[in-house]
Amino acid sequence: MTAEIIAIGTEILLGDIVNTNASYLARELAALGINTYHQQVVGDNPQRVLEAFEEAYTRANLVLTTGGLGPTTDDLSKEMGARYFGVGLKEDPRARQNIEDILTKRKREITPNNWKQAMLPEGAEPLYNENGTAPGFILEMSGKMLIMMPGPPSEMKPMFDKQVKPFLAARSSAVMVSRTLHLCGVGESFVEHELKPMMDAMTNPTLAPYAKTGYVDLRITAKAQSQEEAAGMIHPVEEDIRKRFGSYVFGADGDTLEGALGQLLLDHNLKIATAESCTGGLLAGRLVNYPGISGAFEQGFITYSNEAKQKYLGVSEETLRLHGAVSWQTACEMARGAAEASGADVALSVTGIAGPEGGTPEKPVGLVYIGMYLLGDISYQECNYRKDRQGNRENTVVQAINMLRIALLEKFQ
Amino acid sequence: MTAEIIAIGTEILLGDIVNTNASYLARELAALGINTYHQQVVGDNPQRVLEAFEEAYTRANLVLTTGGLGPTTDDLSKEMGARYFGVGLKEDPRARQNIEDILTKRKREITPNNWKQAMLPEGAEPLYNENGTAPGFILEMSGKMLIMMPGPPSEMKPMFDKQVKPFLAARSSAVMVSRTLHLCGVGESFVEHELKPMMDAMTNPTLAPYAKTGYVDLRITAKAQSQEEAAGMIHPVEEDIRKRFGSYVFGADGDTLEGALGQLLLDHNLKIATAESCTGGLLAGRLVNYPGISGAFEQGFITYSNEAKQKYLGVSEETLRLHGAVSWQTACEMARGAAEASGADVALSVTGIAGPEGGTPEKPVGLVYIGMYLLGDISYQECNYRKDRQGNRENTVVQAINMLRIALLEKFQ
Numbered sequence: 001m002t003a004e005i006i007a008i009g010t011e012i013l014l015g016d017i018v019n020t021n022a023s024y025l026a027r028e029l030a031a032l033g034i035n036t037y038h039q040q041v042v043g044d045n046p047q048r049v050l051e052a053f054e055e056a057y058t059r060a061n062l063v064l065t066t067g068g069l070g071p072t073t074d075d076l077s078k079e080m081g082a083r084y085f086g087v088g089l090k091e092d093p094r095a096r097q098n099i100e101d102i103l104t105k106r107k108r109e110i111t112p113n114n115w116k117q118a119m120l121p122e123g124a125e126p127l128y129n130e131n132g133t134a135p136g137f138i139l140e141m142s143g144k145m146l147i148m149m150p151g152p153p154s155e156m157k158p159m160f161d162k163q164v165k166p167f168l169a170a171r172s173s174a175v176m177v178s179r180t181l182h183l184c185g186v187g188e189s190f191v192e193h194e195l196k197p198m199m200d201a202m203t204n205p206t207l208a209p210y211a212k213t214g215y216v217d218l219r220i221t222a223k224a225q226s227q228e229e230a231a232g233m234i235h236p237v238e239e240d241i242r243k244r245f246g247s248y249v250f251g252a253d254g255d256t257l258e259g260a261l262g263q264l265l266l267d268h269n270l271k272i273a274t275a276e277s278c279t280g281g282l283l284a285g286r287l288v289n290y291p292g293i294s295g296a297f298e299q300g301f302i303t304y305s306n307e308a309k310q311k312y313l314g315v316s317e318e319t320l321r322l323h324g325a326v327s328w329q330t331a332c333e334m335a336r337g338a339a340e341a342s343g344a345d346v347a348l349s350v351t352g353i354a355g356p357e358g359g360t361p362e363k364p365v366g367l368v369y370i371g372m373y374l375l376g377d378i379s380y381q382e383c384n385y386r387k388d389r390q391g392n393r394e395n396t397v398v399q400a401i402n403m404l405r406i407a408l409l410e411k412f413q
Numbered sequence: 414m415t416a417e418i419i420a421i422g423t424e425i426l427l428g429d430i431v432n433t434n435a436s437y438l439a440r441e442l443a444a445l446g447i448n449t450y451h452q453q454v455v456g457d458n459p460q461r462v463l464e465a466f467e468e469a470y471t472r473a474n475l476v477l478t479t480g481g482l483g484p485t486t487d488d489l490s491k492e493m494g495a496r497y498f499g500v501g502l503k504e505d506p507r508a509r510q511n512i513e514d515i516l517t518k519r520k521r522e523i524t525p526n527n528w529k530q531a532m533l534p535e536g537a538e539p540l541y542n543e544n545g546t547a548p549g550f551i552l553e554m555s556g557k558m559l560i561m562m563p564g565p566p567s568e569m570k571p572m573f574d575k576q577v578k579p580f581l582a583a584r585s586s587a588v589m590v591s592r593t594l595h596l597c598g599v600g601e602s603f604v605e606h607e608l609k610p611m612m613d614a615m616t617n618p619t620l621a622p623y624a625k626t627g628y629v630d631l632r633i634t635a636k637a638q639s640q641e642e643a644a645g646m647i648h649p650v651e652e653d654i655r656k657r658f659g660s661y662v663f664g665a666d667g668d669t670l671e672g673a674l675g676q677l678l679l680d681h682n683l684k685i686a687t688a689e690s691c692t693g694g695l696l697a698g699r700l701v702n703y704p705g706i707s708g709a710f711e712q713g714f715i716t717y718s719n720e721a722k723q724k725y726l727g728v729s730e731e732t733l734r735l736h737g738a739v740s741w742q743t744a745c746e747m748a749r750g751a752a753e754a755s756g757a758d759v760a761l762s763v764t765g766i767a768g769p770e771g772g773t774p775e776k777p778v779g780l781v782y783i784g785m786y787l788l789g790d791i792s793y794q795e796c797n798y799r800k801d802r803q804g805n806r807e808n809t810v811v812q813a814i815n816m817l818r819i820a821l822l823e824k825f826q
Contacts, residue, residue, distance in 0.1 A: 014591075015439030016623070019436065023428040036426050036427075038454065041452035042450065070602075112606070113605065279701075280710075281689070281696065281697035281701070282698035297693075298718035298721050299717060300714075300717075301714070301715070302697045302713030304701070304707060304711050
């Protein structure tokens with residue numbers, strides 16, 4: 001099976017959004033052992049969409065599209081897909097139900113153009129959209145397959161993962177299995193330098209590093225005849241990497257950093273509290289991404305002003321006067337104060353200068369102190385980031401979570 | 414002039430890297446008033462690269478490529494460009510000088526395959542690469558133009574900005590100017606339904622809606638002879654939209670929702686506090702995205718447990734027992750408590766079931782109550798989302814900020 005990916009959307013042609021769907025699908029198709037030699041992007045223009053289909057099927061027998069399934073009049077990809085296969089559109093009751101469910105759940109007014117989204121090419125199998133009103137579909141005719149999915153990644157990705165991927169996997173002979181290890185605390189260039197000889201020597205399985213915000217992914221990919229065979233090829237590589245990088249490896253595949261920390265806290269029956277200044281709640285918000293966190297997290301403090309730092313965390317007026325709000329001393333007092341006020345066993349605190357304003361020669365933008373209270377012991381880390389306000393705050397959150405994760409692993413090893 | 418962008422690189426086809434070059438070039442070309450109707454991605458395969466050129470020139474007279482100019486043997490895009498135009502490759506002394514400059518500056522040894530990069534199609538004008546060893550070039554023949562640039566954005570972008578952009582600007586007569594209005598509180602399909610007749614009637618400027626997380630963008634694009642003329646065409650359309658949607662319009666272009674609220678708070682000298690359960694800090698974190706917020710935001714409460722809700726916000730034990738933590742009653746008490754504990758003038762509270770667990774028939778996953786305290790008045794909104802845990806929380810944050818923004822506009826209009 002040879003696939004071609006077509007992204008439909010004038011906003012991509014105008015450069016308003018980056019076509020991340022294509023790279024996502026390309027990677028997933030490769031993992032399924034399905035070759036892709038060509039990608040296209042076209043605007044919401046019926047004639048050009050139709051031409052894109054005609055071109056694609058001269059090179060591929062499987063075409064996947066993203067976008068153009070919206071309720072608005074410029075969304076005509078579906079009509080062109082039907083025209084290419086010479087079939088009409090008819091309303092699919094399952095698709096209509098999908099739309100009704102979403103809109104009533106959201107208490108949104110149902111406008112006539114919403115029903116346009118329930119129209120599918122005759123003979124198409126609808127793909128349920130759990131996060132939006134645009135159902136996708138799979139259409140198979142005369143040895144060709146067309147899979148159309150909505151454009152928003154939050155709608156396309158679950159649709160592909162839960163419905164399209166299993167469907168395609170059942171059709172593909174060779175399997176390609178990937179396992180992604182997540183590392184936090186080491187830089188990508190260091191990881192790459194460490195593994196370069198190993199990576200160069202590998203053909204199957206392969207190993208590739210990917211930089212993420214604050215951490216690094218290492219993807220091991222094996223091509224084999226069965227899932228079991230592939231898993232057997234991946235295992236020793238994973239073992240090797242885990243041996244090399246130890247506690248820097250915080251998980252694999254769907255694991256998250258906050259999940260790794262959350263699990264550690266639950267395993268050791270520890271309660272955590274947070275005290276944030278420049279991150280303003282993002283750290284606690286990240287911890288709460290982990291659904292099980294309620295067993296370990298009860299409260300957090302967002303103390304943006306000095307007064308709040310004193311009132312809720314008991315940071316001393318003297319510390320603030322002598323060392324300033326952005327200092328390791330304040331960070332440590334915030335961490336201790338958060339733990340004592342909440343009765344938590346561990347606490348993380350953040351104070352820093354996220355920017356763009358507020359920097360000085362002594363305390364430049366990007367200077368952040370992370371305080372940690374761990375069963376009576378207090379420590380801190382000084383970080384110096386060189387990103388924008390948002391980037392500095394996101395990196396701080398990752399760093400803080402990983403600091404505690406590593407500390408817990410060392411304490412309870 | 415009609416342009417087509419071709420990205421050359423197997424790593425893009427495999428999804429190992431995202432094709433950000435295409436969106437960058439697309440945006441720049443649009444700003445130059447050069448239409449782009451099609452983008453392609455092909456691997457480092459000579460035959461397919463040649464076919465990509467042949468296809469592109471049936472639709473466009475300007476083709477821009479990124480990638481495939483490296484020193485290795487699988488980089489053959491340049492050869493295919495030359496073959497398409499029926500010319501040979503010859504070494505260009507300026508390109509050779511470029512390579513020497515870079516490698517000596519980097520104190521790197523010059524290997525024979527580096528000189529391969531100095532070979533350009535006959536008649537091509539070299540493009541200096543200040544960050545790499547691969548010169549680009551511009552080739553004009555028989556009414557067609559080919560501009561080939563290296564793949565790494567750090568090399569491509571300065572090459573385009575400093576050399577290609579001025580070159581194309583001199584050729585282009587028209588400019589294209591876009592202005593994007595941000596609307597929150599109305600759905601995309603409703604907006605489109607309202608504006609459909611208007612959009613259908615428009616040709617220049619054009620109007621297009623784009624769905625974002627929790628809000629909608631409306632982009633007005635005008636093609637004209639000058640920036641001023643384009644601005645003059647956009648203005649009346651913007652006025653019309655602002656009149657139709659009133660306070661739903663929270664800003665334009667770079668404006669953010671949190672910035673719009675932050676500015677209102679500062680304008681009216683109001684202090685805000687937050688009290689969060691299921692969003693766990695994301696609401697405060699979003700407010701703090703706005704750099705000026707320190708003048709209005711001093712503290713927030715993350716009360717994940719019932720005990721914390723009682724201790725810090727004074728939510729009554731009876732309310733929690735009778736109505737539960739996820740109820741409008743609790744949301745309202747949280748908002749009042751946050752305002753009173755902090756002495757703030759306004760407060761936002763959030764309590765809900767983000768999922769994936771914790772839902773019941775009466776209180777399903779996605780049920781969220783937002784409480785608002787505004788100078789003594791207390792109100793709430795009930796929301797029913799149908800996204801994953803993260804999506805439910807992000808939509809809640811947007812909804813809460815917009816709820817207060819609208820309330821402030823109404824109160825102080």
